[in-house]
Amino acid sequence: MFGKLRAWGREHPAVVDLLTIAPLVFVALALVPEYVADPVGESTRFGVPGVLALSGVLLTPLLWRRRFPRETFAVVAGISFLQWLVGIEPLPANLAVLVGMYGVAARCRLEWAVGAAAVVEFGTFLALRSWNDLSLEVFINASVFMLAVWFAGIYANMRRRYVQGLEERAERAERERDQQALIATAAERARIARELHDVVAHNVSVIVVQADGAGFAIDSDPEQARRAVQAISATGRQALTEMRRLVGVLRDDAASAEDYQPQPGLAQLEELVRQVRESGLPVEMTIDGDLSGLPEGEQLVIYRIVQEALTNSLKHGGPGARAEVQVESGGREIVVRVVDDGRGAAARVSEGGHGLIGMRERVTMYGGTMDAAPRIGGGFLVVARLPAVVREGAA
Known part of the structure; x- marks a missing residue:
């Protein structure tokens, strides 16, 4: 009331x-x-x-x-x-x-x-x-009455300022909440943009390479052309599944959690390397050290770095190029190194700038550093250093 x-x-x-x-x-x-x-x-x-x-x-x-x-x-x-x-x-x-x-x-x-x-x-x-x-008595009584009115006004002033302070703090908290929501939304959009770039760039590059191979072998080696077409089909399905999972995050009526596949991690690196090999780029991979305690987010960062680097090697390396992937755990630091001996190093810096920026953003998010530059004598080198963040509860 x-x-x-x-x-x-x-x-x-x-x-x-x-x-x-x-x-x-x-x-x-x-x-x-x-x-x-x-x-x-x-x-x-x-x-x-x-x-x-x-x-x-x-x-x-x-x-x-x-x-x-x-x-x-x-x-x-x-x-x-x-x-x-x-x-x-x-x-x-x-x-x-x-x-x-x-x-x-x-x-x-x-x-x-x-x-x-x-x-x-x-x-x-x-x-x-x-x-x-x-008289002194009359003057004191009048003064006391006047002071009572004055103190009532002072109290009302303090009360009004206190209420205004509460309202301002409430408005500021509401603005900060809205700003945090906008920041979180922008961060989520940036994350989805990175994920979509990695998914599309890698899978489309694999599809293009396999399609070119099938086109060259369709007359001379139908069996090889058939395998290439099968690889295109599998890669396309995988790309659609990942894109559906990412785009589903933006939907208001998003599907249930069981409809989404988990994010890729270190366990999927072998499958990634195998897929790149089948696309025509010989790749050697070595993993040194125990990486089982890494959180899923950092595993995803490592996976995306390797995926982006191999995709660039596949796109720009040219015929006869070879690549090598090394993931080393030195206790407090994880070093991811992807190197190839192909050509087109300058094109990777200019045309693949968005992918390199995305890799750096991922690494920086975990407090790491990344270097990507052409090698002296040919080829391209990507080196990322991440702090070894151990997941809670891991041995």
Whole structure:
């Protein structure tokens, strides 16, 4: 209920301001005849209409006390000072000075609030002195009442700033959450882009090489052409399966987890090398050290590095090229080395730039380094160094 009232108050601030000062307006206007009938100063000079007008002038600026608290207080205090100079006794409407001081304390900085309190205190002294009632007890009581109003405004100010701080922190947390979601989405898209590049580049290169081989052997060696066509069929199915798994991540109605095959790792390196050999590139592979404790993510990085490097060798190495793959575990570091003696090294840097960038991104993600450059004397060399991150629970 109170939450609804606060929300309604924020939507209708002018109505709230009017309702807030309505009791003071009623009391001030109701007591005007009494003050005119038993004056202390110069009220009889103006009569009831003049006192009503003065009360209206004192109370009307309070409608803008929240939007312009300092200006409102200055106007009301100035009118009250002129009233004292003329000799008109204080009216109930002069309580507007306290309301204005409360507005300054509740909505302005502390120095402005202290200044407003000092002005009201001085005005209280002048008013009591004009009544010839400047006793210590009366002055203390008036000052205590004024300070109570002032401290109420200070508390309201602190409360408002506290609530604003909470709202700002909530908004900042919401923005950070949205930013984190955008960052996570961008990272996932980049990961999918790398995966798609590796899958498409490797499998399409294998299909092209096998298709060329089948075209040359279809007349002279039908059996070899048949095996090449079978390899094209198997490679195409594998590529479709991997692409379906990756694209499925982007779907809102993604299939269940059992429809997806696990990411390739070190166990699939032999199959990868065999596939490249059948495509016409002789490859030798050696694995030294125990790599069984590596997490699946780092295994995928090693697999993709070897896949990209061999795909580039297959595409650009030319006839008669040979490749060698070495994966070594030195305890705290894993070194992946792929080298070939083919030609077309410069083309790999220019045409295969996206693949090299993707490999570097994968390696950097695990805190490693990678070098890829043409070899002196021909060929191309890819060396990646990764920290040996042991999977939790591995021996």
